Amino acid sequence: MxxxxxxxxxxxxxxxxxxxxxxRDGQDELCPLQQVRERKGWSLETASLYTGIESSLLHDWENGVSSPSLEQLDRLAELYHTAVDELLYDQPILDRDWKDPVEWTTPEHIQSMGERLAFLRLRRQLSRAEAARMLGIPYTELTAYEKGYRQPSLTLLTTMVHVYQVSANYLVRGIPYWETEICTxxxxxxxxxxxxxxxxxxxxxxxxxxxxxxxxxxxxxxxxxxxxxx
Structure with missing residues (x-):
């Protein structure tokens, strides 16, 4: 049945x-993006059909030739039914049993990634100068991210995950890590x-x-x- x-x-x-x-030979060598796609049983062509992203571009991402934007990661996470963290990291940066209530208690009016970055900084009681120093970036650059004028690179996104101690899924999508199908x-x-x-x-x-x-x-x-x- x-x-x-x-x-x-x-x-x-x-x-x-x-x-x-x-x-499974060589499975550990696969990029997380490729592992998630193959776990769904999707070919590159099928993933392209569902995501609207060229299969050649997906191939380049999976082979480290180029990297997706945060908007593209958001779309992939939604269609793959997983968290952004699973698309980026072989091993979770944060303990899977670790849950910060900040991911569940963010005010509803905070919708954009820039607003979440500002909210997290204030929640950690950091000035913008202190946060910029911890992130290793200029004050003006952090201001641009918080105002929504720019988006961080994937490398900086990982640093933000470490500094603010939240999931990449929360930063990019505004969705707590444990509210995704990642529970499976x-x-x-x-x-x-x-x-x-x-x-x-x-x-x-x-x-x-x-x-x-x-x-x-x-x-x-x-x-x-x-x-x-x-």
Missing amino acids: GIVLLEHLLTQEEMEALMRPID KHLDIILQDTTLSYQHIPLNAAIRQRIIDLLDGYVAAMKNDRFYKR
Whole structure:
């Protein structure tokens, strides 16, 4: 019955990705952008179709030839059903169990990234000069970011994550890290335990990864299903 449900909820390409034999050789070498895309079972062409971004550009991002803008990262995170952090970093910068209430208590009138940067700085009781010094940038540059005249580079975004101790997803999208479908990825941490077993049967690496892939696809599909949203 579960398979029938999946066939109704997942695309044919995603179903085939779940069913095909696992080949994880070199997986650790893949760029996070590519890992997220392949976990969904999407080819570059399919990702291009859904995102409206040229497949050649996606290929360049995944191979480090160029980098997406923050707006493009926002769109990818939304369509991949994941957090911006998962698209940028092999390992999370912040502890996955760490949650700052600031991500949930930001006033509703604060909508833009610049407004969030100013809010976080004041919340940390930092002057603009102090924050600029901690970020390693000129005072005028931070002013431009907070006023929305400019957007930070991906390198500076990572520095901001460290300094303000919030997720990249919150900075870019205004959405708390734990409000994304990343909760399914959290199972990846649990399933890394090589001593895990089910009904006294050890779960090898291939089986553990297959469980993660299945849940990623299942939850992504359920998020778009009208029964899930009731």
